[in-house]
Amino acid sequence: MQFVVMDLEWNNAYSKKANGYINEIIEIGAVKLDSDLENVDTFSCIIRSQIGKKLRGSVKRLTHLTNDDISSGVPFTKAFSVFRKWIGNEETVIFTWGDGDIRVLLENFKYLNGIKVIPFLDKYCDLQRVFQRLFNCSKGQQTGLLTAAQMLEIDPEMYIHHRALGDSMLTADILKKIMPEGELFPEVVDCGEEFYSKLLYKAKVIRNIDNPLVDKKRLCHVCETCGTACDQLTAWKFHCQFFRANFHCPECGLDYSVGVRFKKLFDQVEFRKIVSVIEPNVSAEEESE
Ligand SMILES: [Zn+2]
Structure with missing residues (x-):
């Protein structure tokens, strides 16, 4: 050889x-x-x-x-x-x-x-x-x-x-x-x-959340600070390649913006997740008072 x-x-x-x-x-x-x-x-x-x-x-x-x-x-x-x-x-x-x-x-x-x-x-x-x-x-x-x-x-x-x-x-x-x-x-x-x-083969991002290739187990979020299962605040919305939703941790009170992406490759589905903490919006709180 x-x-x-x-x-x-x-x-x-x-x-x-x-x-x-x-x-x-x-x-x-x-x-x-x-x-x-x-x-x-x-x-x-x-x-x-x-x-x-x-x-x-x-x-x-x-x-x-x-x-x-x-x-x-x-x-x-x-x-x-x-x-x-x-x-x-x-x-x-x-x-x-x-x-x-x-x-x-x-x-x-x-x-x-x-x-x-x-x-x-x-x-x-x-x-x-x-x-x-x-x-x-x-x-x-x-x-x-x-x-x-x-x-x-x-x-x-x-x-x-x-x-x-x-x-x-x-x-x-x-x-x-x-x-x-x-x-x-x-x-x-x-x-x-x-x-x-x-x-x-052209890889494709899945845009429909009901697609059977979307692993439903991935559609949740565990708090990165305390490990508690978070409550989902908003429905999943597809935007810029990702399904996005907000989550709330009942334990430590943090809010999260979560994005998940499912990409169909030739012989597998590639998964990516992006998470950011939503900073408490001070002005919004003031307004509600
Ligand atoms: Zn927490």
């Missing part, structure tokens, strides 16, 4: 055909590692743009690529067929940092080649997910590559940042630090039908 750590750079380009913006891939960078996680080879290729002729200012600033670079690069189809040959026939796990690159790559294959799969992808792993699990990062927040490097005491200055090869080399060094010997991460997945359905 071998490992390929891949990073892509993209440019947000307007497409008349799609009647909207598409993230067009402009560079591939990758590092190949053997089963002992030793570097075997690197791959770097600038891709000739077909959708956007000009780089966005932010992309230019970040990557230092120029419009000349992307007009003289290798066409997408050719570049990825060379990349596929470079990967070779050995069983391979492909790693990226976050699944953004994989989503964009799939979108590019669909738009430019009319296919709904990534031809060279057999086993895939989102290393960011692995990292977030190992370091108990909060699920709602994505750990950036630089932050991860710093947490692992890797000096990011050693790499050319925001270029595909530099970022893939940094990601490969993160992999070396966190991969247990002779063991694959549980996050490594086979890229079959389920993988693509999951990737294309």
Whole structure:
């Protein structure tokens, strides 16, 4: 088994055909590692743009690529067929940092080649997910590559940042630090039908409180100060992604504003709760006197 750590750079380009913006891939960078996680080879290729002729200012600033670079690069189809040959026939796990690159790559294959799969992808792993699990990062927040490097005491200055090869080399060094010997991460997945359905699935916030996916047990509140079950003062109202209601603690007299969100993901419902104490409104009390 071998490992390929891949990073892509993209440019947000307007497409008349799609009647909207598409993230067009402009560079591939990758590092190949053997089963002992030793570097075997690197791959770097600038891709000739077909959708956007000009780089966005932010992309230019970040990557230092120029419009000349992307007009003289290798066409997408050719570049990825060379990349596929470079990967070779050995069983391979492909790693990226976050699944953004994989989503964009799939979108590019669909738009430019009319296919709904990534031809060279057999086993895939989102290393960011692995990292977030190992370091108990909060699920709602994505750990950036630089932050991860710093947490692992890797000096990011050693790499050319925001270029595909530099970022893939940094990601490969993160992999070396966190991969247990002779063991694959549980996050490594086979890229079959389920993988693509999951990737294309659009998470949706549930807006109707009567939806059977709303766990009714979550629709209560226990006082954070004294642990007493609170009384619900107002009905649940959907506003800005959350069902919101006010609660009152009979024990310590605190009022709470509680928000709960149920988000339907591919194979689970994600739950989030936000709570704040409602400060007693002095002027309102004065008025009632
Ligand atoms: Zn209380």
